[in-house]
Amino acid sequence: MQKNFKRFWKLGVEEYNTQPFDITSDGKLVVKEGNYQYNIFELIKKYGSPLEVVFPHILESRVRDLIDIFNAYIKLHAYKGKFFYHYAMKVNQNKEFVLPVVSEGGHFDVASVNELWLVKKMLEQEKFNPKIRVICNGPKNEAYIKLIEELKAKGLTVIPIIEDYKELERFKKYKGETGIRLNMSLKIKSHWDKRFNRYGFHEDEILKLGKLRNLSVLHYHISSQIERVDGLVQPFKHALLIYQKLRETNPGLDTIDMGGGAGVPYEKKGKFYTAKTAINLIVRTAKKFCDKNNIKHPNLIVEWGRYVASPAQISIFKIIADKAVSEGGKRKWYVIDGSFMNDLLDTWSIKWKWHVTPVNYMKENKLQSVWFAGSSCDSDDKYTAGGGNIFMPKLDDLNGEELYVAFYDTGAYQDPLASHHCLLSSPAKIICQNGEIKLARRRETSEEVGKQFGW
Numbered sequence: 512m513q514k515n516f517k518r519f520w521k522l523g524v525e526e527y528n529t530q531p532f533d534i535t536s537d538g539k540l541v542v543k544e545g546n547y548q549y550n551i552f553e554l555i556k557k558y559g560s561p562l563e564v565v566f567p568h569i570l571e572s573r574v575r576d577l578i579d580i581f582n583a584y585i586k587l588h589a590y591k592g593k594f595f596y597h598y599a600m601k602v603n604q605n606k607e608f609v610l611p612v613v614s615e616g617g618h619f620d621v622a623s624v625n626e627l628w629l630v631k632k633m634l635e636q637e638k639f640n641p642k643i644r645v646i647c648n649g650p651k652n653e654a655y656i657k658l659i660e661e662l663k664a665k666g667l668t669v670i671p672i673i674e675d676y677k678e679l680e681r682f683k684k685y686k687g688e689t690g691i692r693l694n695m696s697l698k699i700k701s702h703w704d705k706r707f708n709r710y711g712f713h714e715d716e717i718l719k720l721g722k723l724r725n726l727s728v729l730h731y732h733i734s735s736q737i738e739r740v741d742g743l744v745q746p747f748k749h750a751l752l753i754y755q756k757l758r759e760t761n762p763g764l765d766t767i768d769m770g771g772g773a774g775v776p777y778e779k780k781g782k783f784y785t786a787k788t789a790i791n792l793i794v795r796t797a798k799k800f801c802d803k804n805n806i807k808h809p810n811l812i813v814e815w816g817r818y819v820a821s822p823a824q825i826s827i828f829k830i831i832a833d834k835a836v837s838e839g840g841k842r843k844w845y846v847i848d849g850s851f852m853n854d855l856l857d858t859w860s861i862k863w864k865w866h867v868t869p870v871n872y873m874k875e876n877k878l879q880s881v882w883f884a885g886s887s888c889d890s891d892d893k894y895t896a897g898g899g900n901i902f903m904p905k906l907d908d909l910n911g912e913e914l915y916v917a918f919y920d921t922g923a924y925q926d927p928l929a930s931h932h933c934l935l936s937s938p939a940k941i942i943c944q945n946g947e948i949k950l951a952r953r954r955e956t957s958e959e960v961g962k963q964f965g966w
């Protein structure tokens with residue numbers, strides 16, 4: 512019986528964010544944008560590998576849906592606060608990621624003077640509506656503070672989130688709205704549930720601060736890739752309690768900014784909560800709590816970054832060699848023509864797990880258990896799915912043709928952290944939009960890489 516290859520490679524599944532992906536009759540990976548279709552194998556023939564492929568339409572629909580879902584539940588629950596989506600720019604600052612967010616009505620969360628400078632640049636180019644709102648997170652040096660003041664003076668809504676006592680003093684004369692970051696005592700189960708969090712004010716500190724000038728936003732960011740919906744709802748409940756107490760001295764406080772954290776089903780196994788479930792719970796919880804305690808429904812902000820950006824990019828590599836993992840063992844190393852340490856850095860730094868499929872020969876029945884090895888000379892440059900089995904077509908059965916593989920959900924945090932170990936070149940990057948292909952980054956030549964190192 513013919514295998515259902517689409518199901519085998521977990522493509523076309525909404526809950527896994529693979530609904531735009533499909534397989535052609537001759538076993539090649541395609542990505543759909545409405546009735547446009549991109550054949551990834553054909554793109555590799557033209558642009559070579561390693562290759563990053565960005566799909567702005569995926570990013571746009573993630574942002575649009577997120578805003579629509581919040582607004583729908585706000586209406587359903589007769590909630591009186593408003594919703595604002597702020598894109599955490601650190602997730603991916605590339606233009607091909609930032610502009611689609613703006614086009615769908617997203618606002619910004621920036622983390623440094625340079626990220627804020629990108630906002631200034633967009634403003635100067637009259638690229639966006641000046642009603643856009645900017646939350647400024649992270650520790651702030653004087654250059655960062657000056658730029659906040661400059662953009663505020665130009666009429667932009669720029670909300671600094673106060674991190675520590677020094678910033679508290681520095682923003683005393685700030686003319687616009689301010690926010691404050693809460694370092695929550697609550698812990699949730701996730702990779703980043705650090706015992707000691709160094710951002711913001713502890714709860715008891717925040718409640719002793721008294722009246723703060725123009726305070727409108729209570730902000731927290733508890734973690735990233737939160738894997739259970741409870742991990743989003745419990746901290747929010749806790750924040751509502753602090754919001755209630757803080758409003759006694761700061762009646763202008765009218766917004767809770769939940770930071771980032773919504774997870775993505777990277778591994779495409781089992782059930783993962785949906786945005787609808789999470790958002791319904793968030794709005795319902797706020798409504799119930801505020802009505803019971805007779806307090807103003809706060810406006811709601813999320814800065815979910817990886818949730819919108821991850822599924823909008825795939826990373827393609829060619830298999831350039833294979834060799835046995837152990838003497839006499841059946842598993843093989845498949846060596847890629849790129850580097851995990853350089854271009855999918857989380858693979859190495861935090862043992863990230865990715866979904867990976869072939870790009871061609873997707874209908875091969877004979878599969879080989881593999882681990883992937885990067886092309887740098889570092890023994891840590893590898894992807895083993897936590898020591899598990901990864902199945903790929905057997906190279907011997909491919910008539911000597913090349914095999915390409917696609918890693919999914921690589922749009923968040925990988926490009927901004929990329930490096931040049933062994934002086935390998937960064938992958939080329941293309942953008943697929945409205946049926947057209949644009950080159951966003953050429954493959955670096957030896958000369959260009961050398962130049963970055965002073966040669």
Ligand SMILES: Cc1ncc(COP(=O)(O)O)c(C=O)c1O
Pocket residue numbers: 599602620648732734735736770771772773814815816817818
């Ligand atoms: C303050 C803040 N907001 C938002 C985010 C985005 O988080 P995520 O990508 O998990 O949604 C981060 C990530 O580190 C953050 O530090």
